[in-house]
Amino acid sequence: MLSISKSVSKAAFALAIIAGSTSVMAAPSAVKPSLVLQQSNVSLTLANQLIDATMAACHAEGKSAVVAVVDRAGNLIALQRDDSVGPHNTDAAIRKAYTALSTKTPSRLLANNARANPDSSNLNTVHDLLLIGGGVPLKFGNEVIGAIAAGGAGGAMQDESCALKGIEKVMPTQKLMPRK
Numbered sequence: 001m002l003s004i005s006k007s008v009s010k011a012a013f014a015l016a017i018i019a020g021s022t023s024v025m026a027a028p029s030a031v032k033p034s035l036v037l038q039q040s041n042v043s044l045t046l047a048n049q050l051i052d053a054t055m056a057a058c059h060a061e062g063k064s065a066v067v068a069v070v071d072r073a074g075n076l077i078a079l080q081r082d083d084s085v086g087p088h089n090t091d092a093a094i095r096k097a098y099t100a101l102s103t104k105t106p107s108r109l110l111a112n113n114a115r116a117n118p119d120s121s122n123l124n125t126v127h128d129l130l131l132i133g134g135g136v137p138l139k140f141g142n143e144v145i146g147a148i149a150a151g152g153a154g155g156a157m158q159d160e161s162c163a164l165k166g167i168e169k170v171m172p173t174q175k176l177m178p179r180k
Helices: 001-025 044-060 087-103 107-116 120-124 155-172
Strands: 066-071 076-081 136-140 141-151
Touching: 001 044, 044 076, 044 087, 044 141, 044 155, 066 087, 066 155, 076 087, 087 107, 087 136, 107 120, 107 136, 107 155, 136 155, 141 155
Parallel strands: none
Antiparallel strands: 066 076, 066 141, 136 141
16 A cells, blocks of 8 residues: 555656646747847758859859858858868868858958957967958848858958859848958
8 A cells, every 4th residue: 555655656746747847848928029039040041052152153263162151150051162172271161151250240351450450460369260361241131140151262352252242142132341
């Protein structure tokens, strides 16, 4: 009889825990909407379209390249590399995209500003930032939703030019940074 009583007590305790845990996972109506983020982000489809357009822009100028797209959190979404591009350019493209995303600034502009401003010269010591042109933030409205970068196309300006042409083709309403 005692073991049945213990089993019933354990079962009741287990049900109480289950009931309590389901109340922790509150229904959507119980959470204030202001506490839940709703953010736009780069989709795989958009990333692939941007990469295709950027690669096409580089190829139209007789250049090979590697192109990387990261999402709003800096995660690599898609990457494409021409056969003739060196492996170091792949890492560079990813880091340039991450740099453009995390600073919300084209990586070439950031590099120029860092060289001109002694207070910013140590930015090159921040892990994963790469102060070389070719990375451009992607915006949806006023919100940065990711970034794209090209590498290996023949220098920072050429890399950036390919990326900007890809953005212009796929996301023509994005307000692009002026080319300097």
